[in-house]
Amino acid sequence: MTDVGSKDSTALLRSPLHERHAALGAKFAAFGGWDMPLEYAGGGVLKEHAAVREEVGVFDVSHLGKARIAGPGAAEFTNACLTNDLGRIKPGKAQYTLCCDEASGGVVDDIIAYLHGEDHVFLIPNAANTAEVVRRLRAAAPDDLEITDEHRDFAVLAVQGPRSAELLARLGLPTEHEYMSFTTARLDGVELTVCRTGYTGEHGYELVVPAADAVRVWDALFGTDLPVRACGLAARDTLRTEMGYPLHGQDLSSDITPVQARSGWAVGWSKPAFWGRSALVAEKAAGPRRTLWGLVATDRGIPRPHMQVLAGDQVVGEITSGTFSPTRKIGIALALLDSAAGLSEGDTVEVDVRGRRSTMTVTKPPFVQPSVR
Structure with missing residues (x-):
């Protein structure tokens, strides 16, 4: 669930770790109004991606809201x-x-x-x-509930990869709690939250840290003898795309419902109330007019967002997320395909890649074997 970048480079907010990123030769880009590291010198997307799949990588995702x-x-x-x-x-x-x-x-x-x-x-x-x-939330809340925006009060560090538990254990942090559970801990006097979550498909943790203490925690993560690599948001995007995880603003949006995006598993259908319930129940019963599918290139084409998907001469959908998969060494994509086209897993479509048709196979994500546990 990372953010679509804004093109406006003026008045961007900065992570409390900005100077650490600059010292590592980070290339910065705008993400949701924040100036965040896209990739680092001496590594780049491919090495950062591989570090998370094979060892351990650390992402600064402090731009995420709180x-x-x-x-x-x-x-x-x-x-x-x-x-x-x-x-x-x-x-x-x-x-x-x-x-x-x-x-x-x-x-x-x-x-x-x-x-x-x-x-x-x-x-x-x-x-x-x-x-x-x-x-x-504030508009709907009763008077005795307090809704506070703490966006800049905390940093978030994502520690991801098969050796992530080993890294945190070296620092005396808890690692044995279940997936999607969290606990509080202390590191060098800093109280933080350790949650078994992530956006990469690998075993990993997210640390919610007071913004004033972010540098101390970052330095501790890079202070062991383990091969820890700083990773930017470009690698985070290739990793999440390989897993088929949706990105808001592309695969989810105000125009794309959870029914269309195959996110119905995150809906409590039996609950009596939640925002959008009536519309979503009706759409689920009728069947969505379009559905999110995965596409895998059978040639050297690299799909990108907004490219058209074709069956013969008929446009049947649009790429929402597309990239080169560093793990599989091939183009992969998520695409909204029209239900009326009757496509199913294993069918062949074509994608208009800058005026050239690239052949792709319809599939269900993930595109790689998940290692979350």
Whole structure:
């Protein structure tokens, strides 16, 4: 759930780790209003991607939003707004969920919700959408609930890869908790949250750290003798695309519903209320007019967002995310395909790659074997 970058380079916010990135020769780009590292000198996307698949990489994702819902019935209120069912989890667990538009069912944002207790929920939305999510929650909240935007109060460091647990254990941090659970810990006097989450398909953790202490934690992660590599958001994008994880603004949006994006698993269909319920229940019953599929190139074509997908001379869809897969050494994509085209897994389509037709096979993601556990 990373963010679509803004093109405006003026007045961009900076991570508390900006100077550390600059010292590593980072190439910066705008993401959701923040100036964030895209890739680093001496490595680049391919080496950073490989580090996460084979060893351990660390991403600064401090641009991600942070918001807190506190007060009597905070969890019940959150559950009546967001799609997934918080009643399925206990305090100390995190849950992937969606904030949908009440009228259309389109996805305003995808969010990780940390359930601390019935009176306390912490949210991590996407950077570009944090203010809108907070606005909608505040508009719906009763007077005794406090909704606070803490976007700049915390840094988030994603420690991802098969040796991520080994790295955290070297630092005395907890590693044995279950996937999608979190716990608090201390590192060199810094209190932080360690959550077994990630956006790469590998075993990994996300550390939520007070912004003022981010440098100390970053330095500790790079202070062991393990082969830790700093990774930018370009590698994060190739990693998540290989897993078929959606990106808000491309594979999910106000115009793309969870039913169309195959994200119905993140919807508590039996709940009596959540934003967009009526529209989504109706769409699910009728069947979506388009569905998100994976595409794998059978030639050297590299698909990119907004390229047309064709069956013969008929346009049957559009690429939402596309890239070169560093793991498979081939082009892969997510694409919204028209239901009326009747396409299914194993069918062949073509993609208009800059005026040349590239042949691709329809498939269901992920494109690589996941290692999340």
